Amino acid sequence: MLKGYLRQDGKKGIRNYALVAYTVECAHHVAREIQYNFRDKGVHVIGFHGCAPNDYANQMMQALCTHSNVGAVLIVSLGCENLNKEALEKQVIASGRPAKTITIQQSKGSRNSIDIGKAWIKQQVEILQNTPTVNMAMDELIVGTICGGSDATSGITANPVIGKVFDSILEQGATAIFEETGELIGCEHIMAERASTPELAKQLVKTVDKAKDYYMKMGFGSFSDGNAKGGLSTIEEKSMGAYSKSGNSKIKGIIKPAICPTTSGLYLLDVVPDGEPMFGWPNANDNAEIAELIACGSHVVLFSTGRGSVVGSAVAPVIKICANPETYNNLAEDMDINAGKILNGEATLNEVADELEQCILNLGNGKLSKSEELLHQEFQLAYKKFNQLEPGCLPG
The missing domain is CATH 3.40.50.920 (Rossmann fold)
Incomplete structure (x- = not known):
């Protein structure tokens, strides 16, 4: 409770x-x-x-x-x-x-x-x-997730941990939101197999195709020099790691920024603008995406990082899940969960997932996240353009 x-x-x-x-x-x-x-x-x-x-x-x-x-x-x-x-x-x-x-x-x-x-x-x-x-029940809770500063450990430890937590809280009636369509390129057909309806499956593929087209026209992909230095080899490898944050539950629908889910369940947040590129990079930094997750109702945001990120957010607290044990040792004051323990054999995936779920419950009972304690309240809002949601994106 x-x-x-x-x-x-x-x-x-x-x-x-x-x-x-x-x-x-x-x-x-x-x-x-x-x-x-x-x-x-x-x-x-x-x-x-x-x-x-x-x-x-x-x-x-x-x-x-x-x-x-x-x-x-x-x-x-x-x-x-x-x-x-x-x-x-x-x-x-x-x-x-x-x-x-x-x-x-x-x-x-x-x-x-x-x-x-x-x-x-x-x-x-x-x-x-x-x-x-x-009193507030789990079925009144909305949790968002994002990854930033990803490295080769992100898809092995922190991201799968978030996926397990998503599956657990969804079983308890909560709502969960994942995003970063530009980092799901190559996973669209796997993701579509989890759609709750055939119409949604088509929209999931279409949404990732839109992101792919947008990045190609801009002349770059959602893959940074920092990702490569952290051991990631391709956008496909990064995508598989990012995708694992969504867990294994059925996907209920697609939403866009400032649209709250209509019913509980798992939703994909489409953050790439519609139409021809007008405003440049879709999300200049992680905080622009965090703000969009919060605008869709997220009470808390789970932030997976391998190389390390210290940002928090205004409006909703951020929980940092560190994928890399070396990064955690360097940034322990900024990290809430050490998923790097999985690589070292000090804990299992399930044990760290239980730890993260308890961290969410503690936050919902007044405990502060590390970024809140440090008074991190970053915020960014950019120019974007979105069309109305197409038929089949939302349940019912």
Whole structure:
């Protein structure tokens, strides 16, 4: 049993954060100054850097500001940007959360805006810290997964561990989301065999084909120099390792960023933009993908890494599962789970999977992840374009 914070829509979060959400890079400094003194009190900064309009950014910001882990939102605007701050505030208020917008151009500049924001956030923090928790069942939990800094050990230890945990929590009624379609190239037909319907099987293949086409047109694949130095030989080898994070359960559907699963089960998150390449690299770094997993409702994100990554995230905690024992020894303060013990013969795959599942339960009862303890709250939101989901992607 977990402990959660009940929201007006009936959903529950495992955290009760306040967000300071900037609507353009020009307001980022003011937002950061408001948040800084509260960064260890559950106040996070998120935002969109761009000035040109983008539907994806509006949808992502609305999804994140009404996420189950969020209890209050302060919107910080310059005043002349294109992100729809009025719609964002309305969405937050309609969800039952307190919201306030500060427009720097109308609030006598940076200093006064910072003072107004600090006073409002201080008030909200006091309210949020006194919010009672309620019981939360496993079938109310959504868990996302990503791998970053992969090496030759990732597909042998950490990724299969995540797959086993996915199978276990899915049996208990939870929802699980995996993604990185650009790193599933070569696995599409294997994955399609696990589809819950023939229509979904076709869409799974089509989604990976889209990613392959996108990367070919951009002139690069989802395979870095760091992957090669870590012992990975080909995109196919990397793909097989990344695919193992999904486990063996039936795949229920495909979703896109800011779309939450309609029913419990296992879902593939399609993160590669639709249409001809317009915005460059689909995900500039791991945090852009983490934000998309969270925007789809993930309460927590399982992050597998072989070479090592120290990032966390705003809005939802990140659990680090280290695949490589040498990396774990170097970065023990940043890692939650040492899956490298499997290579050393110190633990079995099942034992580490049990350890990871217990780590998720502990997180759902208030314990902090390593990245939370270190106040890692990275966040990035880029320009993207997505079409509507096609028929057959969702159950029913």
